Amino acid sequence: RKKITVGTLRSLHRRGEPITMMTAHDFPSAHVADAAGMEMILVGDSLAMVALGMEDTSEVIVEEMLLHCRSVARATKAAFTVGDLPMGSYEIAPQQALETAIRFIKEGRVQGVKLEGGKGMAPTIERITSAGIPVLGHVGLTPQRQNALGGFRVQGKTSLGAMKVLEDALAVQEAGCFAVVLEAVPAEVAAIVTRKLSIPTIGIGAGNGCSGQVLVQVDMTGNFPPGRFLPKFVKQYGNVWAESLKAIEKYRDEVKSRQYPAPEHTYPIPQGELEAFAA
Ligand code: KIV
Numbered sequence: 001r002k003k004i005t006v007g008t009l010r011s012l013h014r015r016g017e018p019i020t021m022m023t024a025h026d027f028p029s030a031h032v033a034d035a036a037g038m039e040m041i042l043v044g045d046s047l048a049m050v051a052l053g054m055e056d057t058s059e060v061i062v063e064e065m066l067l068h069c070r071s072v073a074r075a076t077k078a079a080f081t082v083g084d085l086p087m088g089s090y091e092i093a094p095q096q097a098l099e100t101a102i103r104f105i106k107e108g109r110v111q112g113v114k115l116e117g118g119k120g121m122a123p124t125i126e127r128i129t130s131a132g133i134p135v136l137g138h139v140g141l142t143p144q145r146q147n148a149l150g151g152f153r154v155q156g157k158t159s160l161g162a163m164k165v166l167e168d169a170l171a172v173q174e175a176g177c178f179a180v181v182l183e184a185v186p187a188e189v190a191a192i193v194t195r196k197l198s199i200p201t202i203g204i205g206a207g208n209g210c211s212g213q214v215l216v217q218v219d220m221t222g223n224f225p226p227g228r229f230l231p232k233f234v235k236q237y238g239n240v241w242a243e244s245l246k247a248i249e250k251y252r253d254e255v256k257s258r259q260y261p262a263p264e265h266t267y268p269i270p271q272g273e274l275e276a277f278a279a
């Protein structure tokens, strides 16, 4: 597969072909997403929960994101890879955001960055893109602002709310984003926003009318223990956690019963050597 660039994404969008995106948080999860043909890989700050066991995304810091970005980048042969700027690393000033974005490119080895926010982030997006760093916008539900939004709620459910989503999406487009994530927005609203934009929209919980889709990999592969809350928009395509559990339990049982290791898993020693050694 050829390396995907912003140019490739633009031509997919022009042809009306949906863009596929998936999160990855380390070398193996990036390897499998790239092998499966994802056009974009996002090192989301969701890694706070899925890889680091944190309560929410507010706790993860730049250094942790960079470590995971680097491991993802080592596995990614074709996908266009984007790193999520964590809360606190870009909101203070455009200068701060550009400094962080440069670290993501130089140390994280990703090709672009994502940041949350609409109209208010436009000067920041302009600053980063003017340095030649592609920015993926993120409007609608912005989880880093969960405390201000009053939790993880659908955005754009009223005509006023829908207008705000549209304004934010237009603002980040105008500021230079190459695409924008629409999270937790009614399908009809996301479809209209998509039609009004010239850049691709990447939906998550935003229906079928977006230019592409993104999901959190551990959610869609079912790589989490039973009882985890999954948002309505997640479709679970696999049962990776249950598969791993089965394999590890079988190993446990075979070690306990001395079925493992079997002769084929052991190294031989020539008979004469053994006799000399054991004597
Ligand atoms: O952090 C993340 O995984 C994300 C995607 C769900 C869009 O921001």
Ligand code: NA
Pocket: 044, 045, 046, 084
């Ligand atoms: Na995120």
